[in-house]
Amino acid sequence: MHTCHAALIQPSRARTLLCLAMLASLVLSACARTTRNAGAPTPAVEAAAHTRVEDLVAKSGAEVAIAFQTLDGRQEWFGRADEPFHAASTMKIPVMIELFRQAEAGLISLDGPVTIVNEFKSLADGSPFSLGPDSDSETDLYKAVGETRTYRELCDLMIDVSSNLATNILIEGLGVDNIRATTEALGAGGMNVRRGVEDNVAYRAGLNNTTTARALLVLLEAIATGKAVSPDASRQMVAILERQHFSDGIPAGLAPGTLVAHKTGSITGIQHDAAIVFGDRPYVLVVLVRGMDDEKQGNALIADIARAINGAVTAR
Numbered sequence: 001m002h003t004c005h006a007a008l009i010q011p012s013r014a015r016t017l018l019c020l021a022m023l024a025s026l027v028l029s030a031c032a033r034t035t036r037n038a039g040a041p042t043p044a045v046e047a048a049a050h051t052r053v054e055d056l057v058a059k060s061g062a063e064v065a066i067a068f069q070t071l072d073g074r075q076e077w078f079g080r081a082d083e084p085f086h087a088a089s090t091m092k093i094p095v096m097i098e099l100f101r102q103a104e105a106g107l108i109s110l111d112g113p114v115t116i117v118n119e120f121k122s123l124a125d126g127s128p129f130s131l132g133p134d135s136d137s138e139t140d141l142y143k144a145v146g147e148t149r150t151y152r153e154l155c156d157l158m159i160d161v162s163s164n165l166a167t168n169i170l171i172e173g174l175g176v177d178n179i180r181a182t183t184e185a186l187g188a189g190g191m192n193v194r195r196g197v198e199d200n201v202a203y204r205a206g207l208n209n210t211t212t213a214r215a216l217l218v219l220l221e222a223i224a225t226g227k228a229v230s231p232d233a234s235r236q237m238v239a240i241l242e243r244q245h246f247s248d249g250i251p252a253g254l255a256p257g258t259l260v261a262h263k264t265g266s267i268t269g270i271q272h273d274a275a276i277v278f279g280d281r282p283y284v285l286v287v288l289v290r291g292m293d294d295e296k297q298g299n300a301l302i303a304d305i306a307r308a309i310n311g312a313v314t315a316r
Helices: 013-033 043-060 088-104 140-144 151-160 164-174 176-185 200-204 213-224 231-242 295-314
Strands: 063-070 076-079 113-115 148-150 260-267 270-277 283-290
Touching: 043 063, 043 295, 063 213, 063 295, 088 151, 088 164, 088 176, 088 213, 088 231, 088 260, 088 270, 113 164, 140 164, 148 151, 151 164, 151 231, 164 176, 213 231, 213 260, 213 270, 213 283, 231 260, 270 295, 283 295
Parallel strands: none
Antiparallel strands: 063 076, 063 283, 113 148, 260 270, 270 283
């Protein structure tokens, strides 16, 4: 995954305990509101799941935001879901949605050619900057500067292998204002896309892409239910998300073979995963982690949280 330096705010013990108490309260109140049927898990199962999540977060020492909701609306858990986090590569989801919106509107063709460039203007001062393959998770596209690729190919690279270069090319072509407008129209105002990636001048000025767990849940629910652009566009976006190459987060906490359509995000001290999980009761789960320098530990925490929540969904 791409790297850059993120300023970390380590929570005090008092703040951590307060947030955990709020998480427990939110989870319990959500459980109490749940409309049940014969196949739904019992309150005891849900309570055990939230206690497990609470323990995992407390032991990690990290700041964690969680947004979870089954697509049938019968279960939902939220903890720090409206708190902004650095978006890392999760901001590529709204870029993909805007790409399909413009294609649906006839403004572009997904199979139309795009010239590969590697020079962009900083949001901070307009100064030029380029990306390097050493800080990107995909390197072959750098060898294609001056050639063309289709919008569809660039989208696949952006989502499935998290190409930063493909992302910046698409953002430049689609327009940040258009991406933001579409995100707002879907009700995901907590996703704040301001610029492309690896804009270090803007980063130092504090001009970063941010998101909330709830905003990512809203975007993925729209895709999962066919409401992001159109049913056909949503199906195509699900297929792209299902081809995600990085699966050490949410998928690692689920049974082998579980179908997951998701997007990860990772920079220094940040690990995120936002997923549509398919099964008897499909759901959206977003886990944002801040404050763990070890990427493997951050992903392991996400997997453990996913395991606990999935247990509450699938229990009978």
